[in-house]
Amino acid sequence: MMPLSNNQSLVVKAPLDKNIQVLASAGSGKTRVLTERVRFILEQTKKDRVIGLTFTNKAAEEMIERLSDSEEAASRAWISTIHSLSQSIIEQYGHTIGLPSELNIYDRDKDRMEIFLQSLRDDGVNIDEYLDVPDSKEHRNRQSIMQKYMDAFSTIKREFLTEDEALVKFGGQERIWKIYQDYQSALLNSGGIDYDDILFYGHQLLLKYDWISNIYRTKYKHVCVDEAQDLNRAQYEFIKVFCGQSVKSLLMVGDPHQMIYGFNSSSSNFLCKEFINDFEPLKFELKENYRSTKAVISVANKLKPNSQEERSAALVGGVTFNKSQDEFEEAQWITNQIKFLLEMKNHDEIEGEISLDRMVVIARNRFVFPALEEKLTNENIKYFLKKGERLAEPSSLFGKILDYGLRVKLTPKDWVDGKKLCKLLKISPPKDWGDERQLYNWSMNIDYNSNIQFPELQSALLKELDNLDNEEPKIRKFVSTFDQKLKSLASLSDNDNDKLELEMSISELNDFKELWLRFKMKGVGGSLKAFRNAMALGQVTESRSNIGVTLSTVHTMKGLEKDIVFLMGMCEGVFPDYRANSNSEISEERNSAFVAVTRAKRWLYISYPEKRTMPWGDVKWQQPSRFVKEMQ
Numbered sequence: 001m002m003p004l005s006n007n008q009s010l011v012v013k014a015p016l017d018k019n020i021q022v023l024a025s026a027g028s029g030k031t032r033v034l035t036e037r038v039r040f041i042l043e044q045t046k047k048d049r050v051i052g053l054t055f056t057n058k059a060a061e062e063m064i065e066r067l068s069d070s071e072e073a074a075s076r077a078w079i080s081t082i083h084s085l086s087q088s089i090i091e092q093y094g095h096t097i098g099l100p101s102e103l104n105i106y107d108r109d110k111d112r113m114e115i116f117l118q119s120l121r122d123d124g125v126n127i128d129e130y131l132d133v134p135d136s137k138e139h140r141n142r143q144s145i146m147q148k149y150m151d152a153f154s155t156i157k158r159e160f161l162t163e164d165e166a167l168v169k170f171g172g173q174e175r176i177w178k179i180y181q182d183y184q185s186a187l188l189n190s191g192g193i194d195y196d197d198i199l200f201y202g203h204q205l206l207l208k209y210d211w212i213s214n215i216y217r218t219k220y221k222h223v224c225v226d227e228a229q230d231l232n233r234a235q236y237e238f239i240k241v242f243c244g245q246s247v248k249s250l251l252m253v254g255d256p257h258q259m260i261y262g263f264n265s266s267s268s269n270f271l272c273k274e275f276i277n278d279f280e281p282l283k284f285e286l287k288e289n290y291r292s293t294k295a296v297i298s299v300a301n302k303l304k305p306n307s308q309e310e311r312s313a314a315l316v317g318g319v320t321f322n323k324s325q326d327e328f329e330e331a332q333w334i335t336n337q338i339k340f341l342l343e344m345k346n347h348d349e350i351e352g353e354i355s356l357d358r359m360v361v362i363a364r365n366r367f368v369f370p371a372l373e374e375k376l377t378n379e380n381i382k383y384f385l386k387k388g389e390r391l392a393e394p395s396s397l398f399g400k401i402l403d404y405g406l407r408v409k410l411t412p413k414d415w416v417d418g419k420k421l422c423k424l425l426k427i428s429p430p431k432d433w434g435d436e437r438q439l440y441n442w443s444m445n446i447d448y449n450s451n452i453q454f455p456e457l458q459s460a461l462l463k464e465l466d467n468l469d470n471e472e473p474k475i476r477k478f479v480s481t482f483d484q485k486l487k488s489l490a491s492l493s494d495n496d497n498d499k500l501e502l503e504m505s506i507s508e509l510n511d512f513k514e515l516w517l518r519f520k521m522k523g524v525g526g527s528l529k530a531f532r533n534a535m536a537l538g539q540v541t542e543s544r545s546n547i548g549v550t551l552s553t554v555h556t557m558k559g560l561e562k563d564i565v566f567l568m569g570m571c572e573g574v575f576p577d578y579r580a581n582s583n584s585e586i587s588e589e590r591n592s593a594f595v596a597v598t599r600a601k602r603w604l605y606i607s608y609p610e611k612r613t614m615p616w617g618d619v620k621w622q623q624p625s626r627f628v629k630e631m632q
């Protein structure tokens with residue numbers, strides 16, 4: 001491995017009892033410095049433990065991978081996302097503030113909405129009548145009002161707003177606080193919490209009970225935070241109270257130019273201002289870009305003047321711009337470039353053979369990709385869409401029953417999933433929720449003559465789910481039983497619809513098995529509850545090897561790099577997004593463009609179409625993105 005630069009080394013070897021701020025540009029080796037710092041702390045001390053905090057599970061895995069050769073790291077370093085750390089605190093001590101001992105995390109937006117609507121009904125609000133308007137425009141309008149409430153609840157939790165602050169922020173709506181509190185109680189009454197609550201309650205526990213925080217503070221003397229430009233109030237306050245007065249070694253690394261989660265209430269102020277005021281850290285800057293060629297750095301610097309310094313040994317590289325008539329011609333152009341590069345095979349600037357796995361096509365959002373996907377498929381070029389950490393919704397009836405059934409089994413009070421299940425099974429929902437044997441009862445109530453697909457199979461599925469041991473579920477056996485059942489049904493069936501349903505069911509059962517195996521490999525537990533929560537927190541998303549050229553949104557490519565980057569669909573309205581109007585929103589779009597560009601190690605191709613077909617069929621003229629104009 002290349003040695004650390006002098007500046008990187010200064011950070012890694014800084015005194016162990018000091019807080020440290022590192023402002024570092026794209027490709028300057030942040031992740032590298034962070035992992036080497038963890039290694040250094042472990043080497044220099046005999047017993048000290050370190051916590052490394054990241055935003056995504058992928059980033060945590062990347063760090064664990066880089067430290068995998070260190071035995072000390074295995075026993076004395078805990079690398080985790082901020083949410084996972086908080087979740088484990090809640091699991092241990094949540095009962096002290098009245099949280100259920102078995103946590104159910106409502107990870108789907110529409111489930112949270114259902115709980116919100118129920119809390120309004122309980123309050124005597126006739127919300128169903130309100131939402132049931134025939135005019136479709138008005139209907140959407142009212143739904144979006146409800147969504148605004150949900151967003152407000154998230155903001156209250158992410159920004160730790162008090163009642164008064166919430167009142168100011170949401171324009172003097174006097175009832176907002178009461179409505180919010182009712183939603184919170186409704187969540188707890190359904191046996192669960194939502195994603196934002198994880199940090200909210202974790203913070204509350206650490207703040208209220210010194211004895212709990214001291215357990216962690218005594219154990220972990222060093223805390224290292226990656227991508228700290230993306231912290232929001234809840235995350236920052238959580239870290240702050242986690243460290244308290246006794247942790248004297250808090251390292252925060254970040255790049256203000258790459259702050260792209262403003263919609264999550266993130267702000268680089270936490271790294272750049274509050275951290276300085278609260279922790280008085282030593283300050284370091286890393287500007288040299290070790291990743292990219294001169295050509296890429298020069299374009300990045302046009303978007304963000306003086307953000308990057310060229311390393312003296314940087315290669316020349318290349319940036320190409322292309323204007324196409326429409327998105328189909330653009331897709332053709334990219335496909336041609338890919339073929340040309342593959343035929344070239346070798347080039348001095350690329351280590352090893354030029355192959356599809358060295359390439360990524362990045363766009364502002366995933367709706368830009370269809371034309372390209374079609375072209376790549378026609379030309380037999382393998383590709384895959386890079387997924388975020390959220391799991392896809394199941395689409396077969398079997399997959400849905402498996403998913404909702406598991407949730408209800410673990411949280412019998414979870415009426416949200418319970419009701420969905422009853423609807424699918426065409427049985428009437430119970431009056432009271434909480435019966436431990438609900439699934440078994442429902443399996444007996446299914447009417448085999450009703451028109452649900454494969455009622456006997458679904459009934460058997462509920463029974464087997466009910467049978468699973470919570471602590472030591474025999475998932476392999478469960479999966480193989482249903483795999484056989486589904487395959488034998490498929491061999492008997494001659495109805496196309498049924499065959500399609502069975503095919504999807506088999507594939508979703510397989511996904512379930514893969515998730516389980518991945519979960520088991522992680523060694524974070526073996527119970528069904530731990531499994532479900534790992535799914536909710538995105539800790540077990542796809543491990544399947546991805547083959548071909550990567551298609552990714554900017555946000556999913558954060559922190560990663562490829563030799564060859566295509567940046568497509570660069571029109572005004574797409575990138576920057578048409579919803580970005582204020583200065584701060586546009587500046588965040590610029591950060592996103594900067595992140596996209598700086599993923600490139602060697603060559604960058606930037607393209608835009610002059611016309612695009614809208615989802616409703618119209619063809620619309622496009623303006624090239626202002627960012628393209630700046631970069632050209």
Ligand SMILES: Nc1ncnc2c1ncn2[C@@H]1O[C@H](COP(=O)(O)OP(=O)(O)OP(=O)(O)O)[C@@H](O)[C@H]1O
Pocket residue numbers: 002003004005008024025026027028029030031032033255258290291558559560561598
């Ligand atoms: N001292 C060094 N010498 C040579 N290469 C280095 C050095 N430090 C880092 N690199 C390489 O530079 C690239 C960028 O490093 P890394 O991913 O750690 O940067 P980063 O600052 O986290 O990037 P970003 O914020 O843009 O995602 C990697 O390929 C890494 O191996």
